[in-house]
Amino acid sequence: MSELALRRNPSLVTMIFERLETMILSGQLQSGEPINERALSQQFEVSRAPIREACRRLEQAGLVTIIENRGVFVREISKQAAHETYEIAHLLSIEAAKKATENVTDDDLARLRTLALRIEADASDNDLASYYTNNDNFHVELVRLGGNSKSAEVYRALNNELTLYRQRGLRRLPDFERSLAAHRRILEALEKRDRDAYVAALEAHSSNMTDRLLNLGV
Amino acid sequence: MSELALRRNPSLVTMIFERLETMILSGQLQSGEPINERALSQQFEVSRAPIREACRRLEQAGLVTIIENRGVFVREISKQAAHETYEIAHLLSIEAAKKATENVTDDDLARLRTLALRIEADASDNDLASYYTNNDNFHVELVRLGGNSKSAEVYRALNNELTLYRQRGLRRLPDFERSLAAHRRILEALEKRDRDAYVAALEAHSSNMTDRLLNLGV
């Protein structure tokens, strides 16, 4: 009687989807890696049907590729696809930034500061998976400040896809100091409600990210 | 032995997904309407499993809502969600426009002209479903001219979601003349490779679309 089998609310499909999504985004399942229904069925102690359904959702979310009669594979993202995806994410991020400084509340700032502290702790602990998760959440929250929640949702989805590309370079440590400094600049500009400084800080951070993506070439 | 049962390549899931997607986007299945697995299973002469899997994809694509133990319903989009979605689609459209006039080829123009002619025929025939389909394709092609194919893909997905909202006003005819005139202006600017005129034509068309969305209020 596994943990999954005990939890009957929400549905197995939802739980499996979330579990697999986490395994993919955390790097536990790597790009190109097969996802074996039978093995998962045994591991999770459920039948294959809810696993298949969860994989269909993952497929549509762009996180896996289902090859007919061959199986499910964690998706591989090409350099070009990564650039295109990043470009859209960046566009959404900058567009949200235009309204962020007028929308931001003290609660927002508190939440972002908490996140930034977590990211710094992750960097100290060299906990890369947690670092990226909290980093992603930080950026999604920034987009949410633009006041368009659909935009934050789309940004999240794009970012998830980008995680697949980025994890090819997980052996290479991020430039922690540079990123943390960028986060602090972003937060300072937000606290001052200084729109131009905020947009500039985001752009500078983004420029750094683009360089890193380029250096992950095929 | 139904048409679906004969076609074994691609998979049933893919075929059912596409079939349901078309039924939803064409208005054959309306927002809020239940999608009954058993009935579909009988209609399509397949078992429920591939239908369920297709519905999971539709769920992730934002076209249906799956309520546990209750069933699958074509998604209902609120006015606010529609606005937010439209805002992102518009942003992608304008961003693509910035590069469209330098990227566009004669083949592109020929394809777009063909589409525009189809749209005009649809308007003459009062074939609303086809009108919107071709109209959507026209706009996706415009975004594709920006050179970022992921952007076109995201735009398509957003536009599909917007279709759910827009179909609530299907009883109200579009302003054909105004739209067709706008399409012609867009095409002319593209043919001249006049970037400013092109962006202005898109903005004007978009302004008209925003007004129409507002008038579909809850």
Place this chain on the structure above:
DNA sequence: ACCGTGTCGATTGTCGACAATCGGCCATTA
């Protein structure tokens, strides 16, 4: 030694059955 063909095993795709869930309807009580 290399190439082509056939077979087998692992896995996937779909099927139909069973159990669980929920809403609607009916009966009873206040």
Place this chain on the structure above:
DNA sequence: TAATGGCCGATTGTCGACAATCGACACGGT
């Protein structure tokens, strides 16, 4: 008459089984 509770039927969620598919490996022929 209205409200509440219980039951039943329709539908969904998951299960396990069967058939189909594909790739790898082995064998035979050139």
